[in-house]
Amino acid sequence: MRFLLVILGGAVGAPLRYVIDRTVQARHDTAFPWGTFAANVTGSMILGVLTGAALSGAVSQNIQLLLGTGLCGALTTYSTFSYETLNLSEAGARFLAAANVVASVIAGLGAVFIGLTLTQAAFG
Template identity: 35%
Template structure:
């Protein structure tokens, strides 16, 4: 990777983290359910984007440094599986085991499905 790519990686990582903050704040202000919908929506959307970027690189036969920058920079800065697991642990610690299980299983199933959908869309 070139220096320009490394700078792009850093900038896109920051943009991804900023987008995550904005989306999480937006969702939390509008949804008062006991589940962490902001984090869940971030991970599902980010997984779709990663699948789409990866699929486009795969089917174009060109995994350029910019697809790596977008995937490893923006998507990695945007998604937050560590926060998702922390949210689930917080729910479990509060005795909300069912909500914790729904959060973990829902995040996994929906995120994998979104990534697969992104790859499928890229193949069209």
């Protein structure tokens, strides 16, 4: 049963990542990978909220598997982030590559922290 929850969450997260990426990137005429950035920050926020809810006992382990491991695991993407950063660097856009690394780490950690803090405040 747990395995199926992860599969179900992943089956929603992967196409959601694609839709977020294409929608956001279509609105920006730049080499910066805004679509992947948005998907990763969104997934980080969801995971922060979910973690806060789990720590307060508001969600079950099954929900953690469905949304945390499945959905967020497929929604966020370290491999695409790495690939796009490498492409920027190889294309000579080293500033954008460095900005992608710094902004992604800061925004991702910030989103997890904000989600966790808000949820703990709501359920605490």
